[in-house]
Every structure is written in structure tokens, then in C-alpha cells.
Amino acid sequence: MYISGRERRIIEELLNNENGITIEKLARALDVSSRTIHRDLKVVESILDEHDLLLNKKTGVGVSLEGDKANKERLNLSMTQVEYTDYTPEERHAIILTSLLEALEPIKLFTLANELNVTIATVSNDLDKLEAILEEYKLSLVRKRGYGVKVEGKESSKRAALSHLITKYVDELDFMMLIKQNIEKRSKQPLDSISDRLLGLVDQSKLVTIEKSIEHVRNDLPYALADSSYIGLVVHLALAIERIQKGERIHFDLNYLNELKHSKEYQIAEKIIQELQDAFKLKIPVDEIGYITMHLLGAKLRTDNDYLLEESSIDIAYQTKALITTVEEKIQTSLSNHQGLFNDLLTHLKPTIYRIQKDMHISNPLMAEIRRDYQALFKVIKSACVEVFHGVVFPDEEIAYLVLHFAAATIQRDQQLKLSALVICSSGIGTSKMLASRIQQEISEIDRIDNCSLFELNNVLPEHYDLVISTIPLREQIDDYVLVSPILTNQEIAELKTIINQKALKVNRKKIKPAQEGLLNEQEILNRLKKMQAYGKITFDLLQQFDVHQISGKPTKDEALHVASTQIKALQRLDNSEPIYQVLLERERLGGLGIPNTALTLFHARHEQIRQPLFIIFSLGSAVEVMGMDNKPMESRVLLVMLSPKDVQNEGLEILSHISALIIRNEKTIELFESNDKGKIKQYLAQQLNQFINEKL
DSSP, X not given: OEEOHHHHHHHHXXXXXXXXXXXXXXXXXXXXXXXXXXXXXXXXXXXXXXXXXXXXXXXXXXXXXXXXXXXXXXXXXXXXXOEESOOOHHHHHHHHHHHHHHOSSOBOHHHHHHHHTSOHHHHXXXXXXXXXXXXXXXXXXXXXXXXXXXXXXXXXXXHHHHHHHHHHHSOHHHHXXXXXXXXXXXXXXXXXXXXXXXXXXXXXXXXXXXXXXXHHHHTTSSSOBOHHHHHHHHHHHHHHHHHHHTXXXXXXXXXXXXXXXXXXXXXXXXXXXXXXXXXXXXXXXXXXXXXXXXXXXXXXXXXXXXXXXXXXXXXXXXXXXXXXXXXXHHHTOOOTTOHHHHHHHHHHHHHHHHHHHTTOOOOOTTHHHHHHHTHXXXXXXXXXXXXXXXXXXXOHHHHHHHHXXXXXXXXXXXXXXXXXXXXXXXXXXXXXXXXXXXXXHHOTTEEXXXXXXXXXXXXXXXXXXXXXXESSOOTTSOSSOEEOOTTOOHHHHXXXXXXXXXXXXXXXXXXXXXXXXXXXXXXXXXXXXXXXXXXXXXXXXXXXXXXXXXXOSOOOHHHHHHHHHHHHHHHHTOSOSHHHHHHHHHHHHHSOOBOTTSSEEEEEEEETTOOSOEEEEEEEEEEEXXXXXXXXXXXXXXXXXXXXXXXXXHHHHHHHHHHHHHHTSSHHHHHHHHTTOHHHHHHHHHHHHHHHHHHHO
8 A cells, every 4th residue: 555654644643633633733743734634634534444444524623533443453553564655754854864873974865865765856955954953963964966965973962863863753652662572573563664763773672681771770769760761761772782883982071970970870870881781792981881870860850759969959949949930020920939830840950951061952742732832931931041041051842841830830720629530641740740730720520630651550550540641642551541632732621521521420439549559569668668767867867966056246258167167077076177168168169159139158068077967057247248149249147058978878968959949948938047046947947858758758
């Protein structure tokens, strides 16, 4: 059977939108006019007829496939086996990019044209468009008559581009099932030609070995990997093995590599590399450890209750608050007291800024929809990021994720709710928040929503929920579910309400258990108890040593730091205060520590002589000048000192990071920490840390 690329895309859209799709949305997806879609649908109807399926057309609703599930599956399978008379422009671009990135020698234009069944002029036009894409990865396209065409640039940039292509064109579920060995030779669920081509870049038998090496160290991480981060790491390692075997070498900055060696993530990356060296009998350069460490450090955190682990959290916390303030001024909507938004952005922005600073590219499959449905908010947040994050340029993909956080925060939740729902997503925290908020706002019957990722499906019992809603096709994994877009359109809301009304008539209400309740095994229980003990001891010791010291007179900043170092020496029972004094001075030289528009300055550092995490406040008799976090001089009369051991437990860093975020939570907390009232500050810390530990556990 021969069909055009556009006809194939229409059929794929119909199969992926079980509840129907509007002509306008189809036209946008294929970048053609509605008239073209109407014309192509006539050909599509004849193809559907061959599979005993009907095209249902409803005014105001759109078009949908009608017929048996088995016939739809047969159609889906046949789409992977047809011969195409053409590819869509986007598919051509992917094929050309893949060919060029993999090639060691220049490729002639007529070779590409012949493979794609198009003219040389078409290929040349495609290459013009691809140059802009390659520039994003710091790659260049070399074209010479008689020479052909070739991509030039660093090996790391080529890998980044290949990784982006795989994550963009290979269905997440297909990839997950592949590495989980749930597809037997992929005979029942073949991937489309672009996926085949991209997955062909790696030996699929290696994926299982790579996944096992990651699983062996996954529990060592102080946070969970999002599905997208997990898949991204597997793809990176698979490409690394393939290209190392072909003689391609990657280079990592030696100074930065030495800096990373002190991190927990570096140690985990070392374990992964050692396992892969043994498994593949391959010498893997130490540079690869650096890139894997960056993947782990840049991974998005998965759950709402995870907090930043880096000691620089206060810097991001200040910028987070400034971003919220700037956006609320621009949209004239109060957001400052929305604690969920602050926590979610704080969790999201640390790895985001890290990725941007280290040129780590991400893909955002929702960007086109987000830009279309939230045009005004997108522009506002992009502008706000320029104002708040000086020297950090946010790409549109990252802006789109921030839009989801703000969009979710502006949705007011309906409290008159009755049913439970399981939402299955794989696109990160923002998407889950966005979808959950939309559902709870629009559908008053739902009072409980649990989120679940692709990798958690085996640990969840869907039958414990009245409704299962997914943003991704689940194929045979769950029979009874509703497929929606992460944005949740008005049409999808109407369809959900209809389904809920039908279910409400026959659902026997049952007590719904949390998604993970009762599923802990013995080792998980022991790990939980171990964490509970660690959190408890660190918090107890920190509160025991907490104090507010008054430094009278008019001390200089250096004199105040000397007094602080002496007090810390006594509290920690150290032999000498000078190393503490020096580390505080060194931290100040790295960048401004004053919190703008307050009287507070936060000195935070790690040192090998510090025995346990410490938070202590020094109130000065008169203000001293310090450099603020906005790189402007300011007056400060309260020094907040936060110290931890060099090799501190992850629980200790989490607690200190949480305290740093508490300081600037709102105007009241700022006033509290400026007050010098030891009793009230200690009581507040005790209450907040108790709540923090309960949430973590």
C-alpha cells in the first residue's frame, strides 16, 4: 500500500486522539490549511474502509475513528509497514540530520535526494532550514560543490543533537517498553520509520545492560529521576558506547571535572562507567564521567516534596521570589502568597539554570501547544526572566515549562469534589501540576488526584481509582483510561464530564488508597527508617546549637566575622577558628550574599572541620556594607551563618537548603529573621522542619 506522508500523519493523529480531533487542530499539527485536511480526509476514508473503520464527523467536535479496537490496532500496525510516497518536511529534516551526524565523510546531495525520493533542490532547501537547528548545538554545516555536505563541531555537540532527535521522534512509551524488554523483537508493536532509524543508531541489546547499570546505582541518588531524565541518561550512554567503539572521543574541561569530583553524583557516575567498562570490555575515557555527572546534576526532580540539595539554594530562592513578583506585577494577579508555586519553581529552577549554564539542551514536546494556548503568559514570563536572571538566557523550551507552573498557580481549585483519579504523565512536575489543577477546577466531582509516571505503572493499582487519565497512549497496559493532552482542552473537559456522569451512575464508592500505600518492601521500610533517624538527629542537633548572638558596638564586617568564627569554634569544639573565618571570607569573594530589600546577609559554606550542620544568627550593633545577590551594595545588620561538613549527609544539605528557602518565604519570615527574637525564630524553625520531615517521609 502506498500513501502520502500527510495522509499517514492524519491517520496517526486520529489513532492517538481516541475521542476525536478538530479539523483546525489537525491543520495546525500538519502545518496546512483546513481545506487541505478536508481534501486529504477523502483518501483517508478509503484507507479506513479497508480496515472496517468509519470516519465520524461531528460539527463543532471534529473527526474521530469509529470501529472495533482490534481493527484500530490492525490499522496502527499496517501504518508501520506501508511504503511511503513521501515524508513530511519534519521527517525529512530528521532523516537528513541523522545521516549527517552519523557520517564520518561528506554526503553527496544526490545521495540524500535519492534516499528521500525528492529533488536535489528540495534537499538543498531543507539544509538551509537545518543550519539554524545545528547552530543551537554549536555545530556548522559545510557545503561545497563536488564535496558534498558534512556537519562539523565537537563530538559532545553531535551527541547532544542525536540525543535530542531520539527524544523528539521516538515515542517515550515505545522506548520505555523497549528497555524494559516488554516488546518481543518488536514484532507486535513496530515503531515508525523515523523511530526505527533513530533507534538503529544504538545496538538495542546494549540498552538492557545500560539500564541495569543505572538501576544498580539509582537508589544511591539523593533524589528520584524524572522519566524524561532517566530516558535521556540511557540514550546518552547508549550513544556514548556506540561512538566510543567507532573511535569518536568526547572532551570535558579538566578544571571543571576536578570540581565535580567532590560531588555525590560524580561517585555514582564512576560506578556506572565501571559497570559498563566491565560489561562491554571497553575502555571508557574519564571525560564520560563528567558528562554523566552533569546529566545527574541537571536532572529534574520528580516530586513536589523534594527540595534543592545545593548550598546555593538561597540565591535561586531569591531569584524565584523576584520572578514571581515580576510576573504578578505584569499580569495583575496576586501570586506571592501561593506557597505551592514558590516551592515548585524553586525545585524546577536549580537544575534548569544549571542546564543553561552548561549548554545542556532539553526538548519540550509541549512547546508548540503552550505557546499557542498561553501566548500572553509566555511573553510575560520570557520578559520577566530577562529582568530577573541577568546573564542567563532562557531558551523557549525552558520558558514553556515555567509557563506551566504559573498557569497551574492561576487556576482556582473547586473544593466540592467526590471522585478519585489517577493521572499518568511523563513530562515533568509542571505538566502534572498543570493537568491536575485544570481537572480539579473544571470537574467538581473529583476530590483526589494521584500522579504516576510511566516507570511507576507496575507499582500502582488502577482499579483503586474511579478514573484513569493519561497524557500518553497506554496501549495494552491499561484498558480503561481517558487519553487527554497535558493542556486539557475545552473539548476534552466536555468529554471527561460525559464519562464521569456515566461512571457516577454505576461506581460503588470505595475508600481510595494512595498510589504507593502498602507497597513498601522490607528494604524500602529500612531505608525509610534510616532516613527518619538521619533527619531527626540532624534537626535535633541543629536546633540545639541554634542561637542569636548580639555583637554590640560598631564592628566592621571582618570583625563581625572574626567574632562569628570564634563562636562557631566553641559550638563545634574546634581547635582553631581561623579556617572558619577564611572560608566565610572566601564565600563572600565568590559573589554577593546580601538579600536585597532586607537587612539580612547569608554566609553559607562547607568545610572539613565542621562536624555537623549549623545555623546561627549574628545581630550587629550597627549596619555594615555588603554586596547583595543582585550585585549591588547594600546595608546589612544581621548575618545568617549556615555551615556544613565537606562530606555532609544528603539529609543535612536538604535541611539547610530548606531553611535558606524559609528565610525569604514572605515578608513575615524576613521580619522574623531580622527581629533577633531567638525564641520565636527557634519555634518557627522547629515547626517548619518538623513539617518538612513529615512531607519527606
